[in-house]
Amino acid sequence: MEEAVNTKNEVPIEIAKTKKPRPWIRYLARYFDVLTHSILLGIIWALIDEESLDRIDDKVLSLIFLFIWIFVEGIYVNANLNCDHPAGVRSSKK
Numbered sequence: 001m002e003e004a005v006n007t008k009n010e011v012p013i014e015i016a017k018t019k020k021p022r023p024w025i026r027y028l029a030r031y032f033d034v035l036t037h038s039i040l041l042g043i044i045w046a047l048i049d050e051e052s053l054d055r056i057d058d059k060v061l062s063l064i065f066l067f068i069w070i071f072v073e074g075i076y077v078n079a080n081l082n083c084d085h086p087a088g089v090r091s092s093k094k
Helices: 023-048 050-055 058-081
Strands: 002-005 012-015
Touching: 023 050, 023 058
Parallel strands: none
Antiparallel strands: 002 012
């Protein structure tokens, strides 16, 4: 890693060399997360009350799962940010 000097504090700052962005990998990973959580939530719902799961429209069910996913993803992001990371580094890469 290269080092740059902050002119105000004269403290060395590490500049990470970034790799080429991979948007499709991130998209597919996010889709996989939503899909697996929806399947798990559907299984739990079916175990609790299968009749109501059969009566609800698929599109409405998808919207419910996506709405729940917003909160689940927020919990995951918050948990990741609260993990012990090296000073200033907010990445899960090691």
